[in-house]
Amino acid sequence: MKTVKEVSVLTGVSVRTLQYYDKIGLLSPAQYTQSGYRLYDTAALERLQQILLFRELGFSLAGIAEILDAPDFDRSLALAQQIELLTLQAERLQGLIAFARGLQQKGGDCMDFQAFDKTKLEDYARRAKEQWGHTEEYRAAMAAEENRTPQEQERMIRDFMRIFTEFGGMKTLSCESEQVGMQVDKLQQFITDHYYPCTDEILCGLAGMYEAGGEFTENIDAAGGAGTAAFTAAAIRAHRGRSV
Numbered sequence: 154m155k156t157v158k159e160v161s162v163l164t165g166v167s168v169r170t171l172q173y174y175d176k177i178g179l180l181s182p183a184q185y186t187q188s189g190y191r192l193y194d195t196a197a198l199e200r201l202q203q204i205l206l207f208r209e210l211g212f213s214l215a216g217i218a219e220i221l222d223a224p225d226f227d228r229s230l231a232l233a234q235q236i237e238l239l240t241l242q243a244e245r246l247q248g249l250i251a252f253a254r255g256l257q258q259k260g261g262d263c264m265d266f267q268a269f270d271k272t273k274l275e276d277y278a279r280r281a282k283e284q285w286g287h288t289e290e291y292r293a294a295m296a297a298e299e300n301r302t303p304q305e306q307e308r309m310i311r312d313f314m315r316i317f318t319e320f321g322g323m324k325t326l327s328c329e330s331e332q333v334g335m336q337v338d339k340l341q342q343f344i345t346d347h348y349y350p351c352t353d354e355i356l357c358g359l360a361g362m363y364e365a366g367g368e369f370t371e372n373i374d375a376a377g378g379a380g381t382a383a384f385t386a387a388a389i390r391a392h393r394g395r396s397v
Contacts, residue, residue, distance in 0.1 A: 154183065154192040164201060166365075173361040177354070179218045180204060203231055209238065214358030309347055314376040316340050320385045321377020328384065328391040337392045340385075353393040360386035 161168045174180035175191060180201055182191035193201075200221060207217045220226060316339060323333050337356075344351035344359075351359075362369050364386035373382040 154194055155198070157182070157191040157193070160193050160198070160201070163198075164205070166201070166205075170361060170365045174204070174214075177214065177218075177358055177361070179214055179358075199228075203228065206231060208362075213355060214361060215352075215355040218358075313343060313347070314372070316343060317373045317376040317381055317385060319377075320373075320388070321381040323388075324378070324380060324384050328388045333388045334392045337388050340389075341393075356389055356393050360389040363389075 155163070157168050157171050160166070160171060171180065171191070175182060180197060183194035183197050184192050186192060203221055204217055207220065212220070316336070320333075320336055320340075323336060326333055341351050341353075341356050344356070349355075363373055363382045364370060370382040373385060374380065377385075
């Protein structure tokens with residue numbers, strides 16, 4: 154058995170994120186101590202591996218939960234896909250390293266941009282998503298995306314990030330204030346209108362992703378200023394957490 158702190162050190166997933174995964178039923182510990190501390194066994198760690206795999210493939214927390222809890226989930230297939238994805242990532246990194254060394258040796262006038270091509274990696278991720286994309290959420294998102302032009306996609310992303318810019322301007326307010334609650338409503342409605350039906354449960358799952366670090370957190374904080382991702386997550390839980 155491992156404590157939540159030991160699992161955090163082992164995996165790089167923050168203690169706060171692990172606690173949130175337990176709260177939403179995505180990753181429950183094997184048991185609790187008499188003092189209420191979480192303990193994780195091998196089965197829980199294997200499930201965490203799968204969660205991280207599907208996060209790598211771009212699935213939401215709600216979508217991951219539905220996949221892992223499905224009776225036809227094939228762990229062996231998922232692991233095979235993880236190996237293939239990581240192999241493609243490694244090959245791309247090796248290509249970039251070789252490209253950079255070539256620039257170092259020959260100077261900066263090389264016009265070969267092939268090393269930056271992510272087509273192969275993105276194509277595999279797309280096919281992997283299709284393999285597991287049996288959730289209503291995923292099908293709705295794909296149907297909407299297919300009908301958008303590149304210009305519409307770019308405009309939609311700008312509008313989406315503007316919502317976080319507005320959240321950033323509210324950081325002096327209480328997360329529980331009515332104004333912040335209206336902004337949570339706006340975020341939820343935007344996701345529903347442009348991506349997939351965003352239930353309260355899904356929105357709370359997104360909150361965990363927003364504050365978990367990495368690209369999500371960086372992009373949100375870039376839009377609204379440092380701490381915006383954490384503020385947005387806290388606001389979502391304040392106004393939607395009671396219903397999940």
